[in-house]
Amino acid sequence: MCQVGEDYGDAAPEGPPPPRPGHELKCVKCKDGLPVVVIRAGDAFCRDCFRAFYIHKFRAVLGKNRLIFPGEKVLLAWSGGPSSSSMVWQVLEGLSRDSAKRLRFVPGVVYVDEGAACGQSWKDRARTLADVKSILQTTGFPWHIVTLEEVFALPPSVLRCSAQEPVGTIGTYKVAVDSFLQQQHTLVAEGVGGSPNSTPGEEQLSQPCTQDPQDLAGPPPADQTEALSRLFDSVKTLTAKEELLQTLRTHLILHVARAHGYSKVMTGDSCTRLAIKLMTGLALGRGAFLAWDTGFSDERHGSVVVVRPMREHTLKEVAFYNRLFAVPSVFTPAIDTKAPEKASIHRLMEGFLLRLQAQFPSTVSTVYRTSEKLVKAPRDGCASGPRCLLCMCLLDVDTADSATAFGAQTQDCSQMQSPTPPAEAPTVPCCSTEVGRAQNCFRGTRPCGREDSRACVIEQLCYSCRVNMKDVPSLDPLPPYILAEAQLRSQRRSPEIQEYLVESSDDDVHTGGSGAWVPPEQEGKDGQAACDCINKNIFN
Amino acid sequence: MAAPLSVEVEFGGGAELLFDGIKKHQVTLPGREEPWDIRNLLVWIKKNLLKERPELFIQGDSVRPGILVLVNDADWELLGELDYQLQDQDSVLFISTLHGG
Numbered sequence: 324m325c326q327v328g329e330d331y332g333d334a335a336p337e338g339p340p341p342p343r344p345g346h347e348l349k350c351v352k353c354k355d356g357l358p359v360v361v362i363r364a365g366d367a368f369c370r371d372c373f374r375a376f377y378i379h380k381f382r383a384v385l386g387k388n389r390l391i392f393p394g395e396k397v398l399l400a401w402s403g404g405p406s407s408s409s410m411v412w413q414v415l416e417g418l419s420r421d422s423a424k425r426l427r428f429v430p431g432v433v434y435v436d437e438g439a440a441c442g443q444s445w446k447d448r449a450r451t452l453a454d455v456k457s458i459l460q461t462t463g464f465p466w467h468i469v470t471l472e473e474v475f476a477l478p479p480s481v482l483r484c485s486a487q488e489p490v491g492t493i494g495t496y497k498v499a500v501d502s503f504l505q506q507q508h509t510l511v512a513e514g515v516g517g518s519p520n521s522t523p524g525e526e527q528l529s530q531p532c533t534q535d536p537q538d539l540a541g542p543p544p545a546d547q548t549e550a551l552s553r554l555f556d557s558v559k560t561l562t563a564k565e566e567l568l569q570t571l572r573t574h575l576i577l578h579v580a581r582a583h584g585y586s587k588v589m590t591g592d593s594c595t596r597l598a599i600k601l602m603t604g605l606a607l608g609r610g611a612f613l614a615w616d617t618g619f620s621d622e623r624h625g626s627v628v629v630v631r632p633m634r635e636h637t638l639k640e641v642a643f644y645n646r647l648f649a650v651p652s653v654f655t656p657a658i659d660t661k662a663p664e665k666a667s668i669h670r671l672m673e674g675f676l677l678r679l680q681a682q683f684p685s686t687v688s689t690v691y692r693t694s695e696k697l698v699k700a701p702r703d704g705c706a707s708g709p710r711c712l713l714c715m716c717l718l719d720v721d722t723a724d725s726a727t728a729f730g731a732q733t734q735d736c737s738q739m740q741s742p743t744p745p746a747e748a749p750t751v752p753c754c755s756t757e758v759g760r761a762q763n764c765f766r767g768t769r770p771c772g773r774e775d776s777r778a779c780v781i782e783q784l785c786y787s788c789r790v791n792m793k794d795v796p797s798l799d800p801l802p803p804y805i806l807a808e809a810q811l812r813s814q815r816r817s818p819e820i821q822e823y824l825v826e827s828s829d830d831d832v833h834t835g836g837s838g839a840w841v842p843p844e845q846e847g848k849d850g851q852a853a854c855d856c857i858n859k860n861i862f863n
Numbered sequence: 864m865a866a867p868l869s870v871e872v873e874f875g876g877g878a879e880l881l882f883d884g885i886k887k888h889q890v891t892l893p894g895r896e897e898p899w900d901i902r903n904l905l906v907w908i909k910k911n912l913l914k915e916r917p918e919l920f921i922q923g924d925s926v927r928p929g930i931l932v933l934v935n936d937a938d939w940e941l942l943g944e945l946d947y948q949l950q951d952q953d954s955v956l957f958i959s960t961l962h963g964g
Contacts, residue, residue: 361940404962405876595960638960642876642931643938646958654877660962661880661916673961677928 352376360643364684370647377636377644381413384632385426388619389496391587391630393427393503398585399464400576401432403455403653407591409641410633412650414589415462427503428587432459433579435572436470439551440564441658445542454653461651467579472547474571479808481578484710485625554800555658561667563794564658566607566787570713571802580627592617592631595638595676598690603672608787611719614697623715637687711785712809719785780809868892868899871954872908877962878930883914892949901932902945904955920957929961 349367350356356369368376391397399414401407417426434455438448452468459466542548558564580588592600597617604613615621621629633641645652659667664674680686709718777798781789792798798806872888879886892899892907902924909921920927925945932939933956934947949955 358938358941359936360938367938367941405960638929639931642958642960643933646875646933646956647936654879654962656877656880657962660877661919664918673929677961681928 359647360640362637362640363688373643374648377640378413378416380635381410381632382417382424382426384619384635388630390620390628391428392496392499395428395587396583396585397428397430397587397589397630398576398580398583399430399432400588400590401434401459402591403434403451403655404591405641405645405650405652406593406596406633406636406638408650408652409636409645410589410591411462411464412648413632415464427500431465431467431583431585432462433467433469433576434459435575436468437568437572437657438470438655439543439548440471440555440568441656441660442552443656445548449542451653451655458651458653467583469575469579470543471568471571471575472543472551474575474802474804475547475550477574477578477802477804479804479811481574481581481804482712482715482808483625484623484715485581550800550802554802557796557800559794559796561659561662562607562669563791565667565669566791567795568658570788574804577624577627586627588627588629590629590631591633593633593636593638593641594691595687597631597634597694598687599669599673599676601690601694602676603669604787606668606672608790609714609785612714612716612785612787613694614699615716617694618697618699623710634691709783709812711788712780712783712805712812713788714785716785718783720789776806776810779813780806783809783812866951867894868949868951868953870904870949870952872904872912873954873956874959875956876959878920878957878959881914881916881920882912888912899949900945901934901939901947901949901955904949905945926957927961929959931958931960932956933958 348357350358350369350372351366352368352372356371358367359370360373361367362373362376385391399407399411401411411432414426414430418430420426436448436452436455438445438451455468459468555564555567558567576588580586601613601617604610604616609616615623617634619631619634621631644650659670662670664670676686676690710716711718780798781792784792795801869889869891872890874882874886874888882888890912892904897903905921905924905926909917913920918927920930922928926932932944934942935954936956939947
């Protein structure tokens, strides 16, 4: 392929010019109205047909997947941006329709104020929050405004995958819908519940807007805001910051959902965003989890399922709809606002895809269609196993004694986190914190170093989260619930390991592996064999 | 010879950050030999309105991919994109889709 004398100096040949819509003056659908927007490659729609098309897509995505049962409580994650605003508006419209076509779930809205992570002053944040509140009040849904600082008050239980309710099959969905309609008819017949259009859920809608007990009249505690700024300032790259922000935001929204009894969370990820997310995920090492990250439903959190109803709408359609039909949204600067193109992997991928899309209008939809084909098959056929501490996906890293190159690589990755000189504190999985010390740790009374607690957290992360943590020099600024949960999980494993580890002190200097993660299923002889194997292979 | 045009230029979706946060600008384009089209308007905006970071708004001849252009609430793709000739009292809206979700 590469030849001496081949000229690399030429610019890449230009792709075929994007097909211009023939300047027909009629909408392609109704053949009557004046077109206002071009969708896909060359389809011109008039205003009314566009509206019908847009709304139909939203309902079709929900209807096709049949995951949201009638009467179910669904939390809408609203960021203020165009896609999530459009989603909230669609839900609002969908609930107000008549009879059979009406959406049947019970929505609530959550807004996360991330101003502290972006370095905004409380004055600016308060101004944004005032706008946010006024919009939320017009929707009439119960709403919750939370600040990102509240991650410092989260309990470790938010990281645990709670018991999953059995996913309904199509049969149960139909049954549920039928019984719901039956219930409605009965209510009407008995004269209870008023008009045929009211449902038990609707009473909630007419309630005054609920608010979290924490009244947001004043700023959040200053120490929390400072802790958050410290955390984000300590992260070295924008890529890692964006990933960390996303993780914390997800945890916070999950917590709100669980606290208020919501079983589903809807996010406003559009087609374009998901295509970018898919490519970015590949670059970040999240290839194993793409199906969950970009699919319609994401059940990795157990009792709360994340749903993406806007996944078939492109950003262009969303922007046009919002403009033509006056959907209110609130603009808030994010951490990547005005960042140059190469500032982070996310920015780079976005620029790449959008530029390609300008030349080849089917780029985004092709990537999106690929994401639809991804199957959620668990690794090695085992559906259960330890989960990543941060992203809660099934761990995709090989065990320490694996002979694969990948296993060696991930081991090195975590070993690099703790650059201790060999003569000093070896890092051992069981002895992660002061608690380990108290539990008759075989390493005696030597205090466990920071490197140990870091290694303890790192080994519980999936590959991409580990790579992100490389850009976080110290784990101390992380919210306490993460560190506490890491400690808890390794404690759970430690009693087994403690029993089987070599006790003699002169071997101690070189025992254990920093990244050695022994799966909890290995008990008894296996545990001992594994640990001996580690001792032998790593430090010889 | 084109007469001066009075045009409303609006920015949305975060693009206004590059223009001092002001969303609507009522501008008068000076008279010139050739008629004003979007291409020339962009050059004019870059010179007169854009306060910072031109690369976030303009790429080469056209707008950066991800920025939508609406003329009188209609997609500019229907009107010839950069070659559309501006009329008096037109309203040109630039929406950035790159921000938020």
